[in-house]
Amino acid sequence: MAMSICLRTHALTLEARLNRVSVEIPAARCCHIMGENGAGKSSLLASLAGLLLPDSGQVLLNDIPVEQFELTELAGFRSFHHQNELPVFDLTVAELLGFYRNSDVTEAVPAILEDALEILHLLPRKLGQLSGGEQQRVNLCRALLQAWPAIEPGKGLVLLDEPLSGLDIRHQYALVTLLRSLAQRGNTVLMTSHDIQISANYADWLCFMKQGSVIASGTPDTVLTSSNLSSTFGCEFEIRHLQNSVQIFVANPTVNPELC
Numbered sequence: 565m566a567m568s569i570c571l572r573t574h575a576l577t578l579e580a581r582l583n584r585v586s587v588e589i590p591a592a593r594c595c596h597i598m599g600e601n602g603a604g605k606s607s608l609l610a611s612l613a614g615l616l617l618p619d620s621g622q623v624l625l626n627d628i629p630v631e632q633f634e635l636t637e638l639a640g641f642r643s644f645h646h647q648n649e650l651p652v653f654d655l656t657v658a659e660l661l662g663f664y665r666n667s668d669v670t671e672a673v674p675a676i677l678e679d680a681l682e683i684l685h686l687l688p689r690k691l692g693q694l695s696g697g698e699q700q701r702v703n704l705c706r707a708l709l710q711a712w713p714a715i716e717p718g719k720g721l722v723l724l725d726e727p728l729s730g731l732d733i734r735h736q737y738a739l740v741t742l743l744r745s746l747a748q749r750g751n752t753v754l755m756t757s758h759d760i761q762i763s764a765n766y767a768d769w770l771c772f773m774k775q776g777s778v779i780a781s782g783t784p785d786t787v788l789t790s791s792n793l794s795s796t797f798g799c800e801f802e803i804r805h806l807q808n809s810v811q812i813f814v815a816n817p818t819v820n821p822e823l824c
């Protein structure tokens with residue numbers, strides 16, 4: 565297997581966003597970061613990408629401080645997908661992807677990406693005329709295409725902020741299956757997620773955040789507990805283990821009784 569990328573942070577601190585976060589993300593795994601709104605997931609992801617400088621602490625990428633990499637060097641092997649970032653101007657999908665596609669990539673959309681994201685039929689369309697979910701798929705394709713020469717042989721780092729948001733259920737499952745297979749090739753994949761059910765079943769590694777801190781991280785069989793879920797999200801959960809999957813039920817959602 566190609567050498568894969570490992571990420572580590574040491575006491576990463578960013579005022580009111582990250583509070584001395586020390587966490588290790590294993591190489592060649594698909595890691596899902598979970599937590600309530602404002603927990604610090606996007607801030608951690610952007611710091612790991614080398615795009616957000618901490619007030620103190622460090623991000624190490626294969627044991628090298630991330631700030632020692634030139635941004636152009638990072639862009640060659642690291643994909644970064646933000647939420648809602650498609651440009652508003654009047655480009656077609658083909659024109660946008662053309663800007664980001666590395667010249668080593670010969671296909672308009674590599675087959676493995678097309679299988680999951682279904683982009684080809686959208687190529688002639690204007691960006692401003694796409695639905696929200698179509699825009700999200702194009703945006704994900706753009707991020708992966710940019711570093712595809714590194715990702716294809718399993719040497720990439722893929723960081724995606726809420727990639728499931730806006731996708732229909734079929735595309736959600738197609739995407740998490742794609743991401744798991746990219747990790748199996750050797751890529752290190754990290755994504756934030758609000759879908760506990762999908763993350764419980766498709767992550768190799770889970771990271772739970774609360775109020776700027778990582779409160780648990782590890783393989784699902786070690787950290788996917790009702791106690792960790794309850795500390796992270798502030799409601800009660802029941803976890804049922806089936807033969808090949810895990811089902812999560814919210815046992816006691818915290819809502820205003822007057823609304824029931």
Ligand SMILES: Nc1ncnc2c1ncn2[C@@H]1O[C@H](COP(=O)(O)OP(=O)(O)OP(=O)(O)O)[C@@H](O)[C@H]1O
Nearest residue numbers: 580581599600601602603604605606607608756773
């Ligand atoms: N650019 C910014 N400047 C200052 N504070 C910010 C900035 N962006 C986010 N924050 C704050 O930092 C904290 C963490 O935000 P972050 O976006 O990392 O959370 P998140 O876990 O990704 O949330 P969500 O699930 O809502 O996307 C929040 O309190 C947020 O209000």
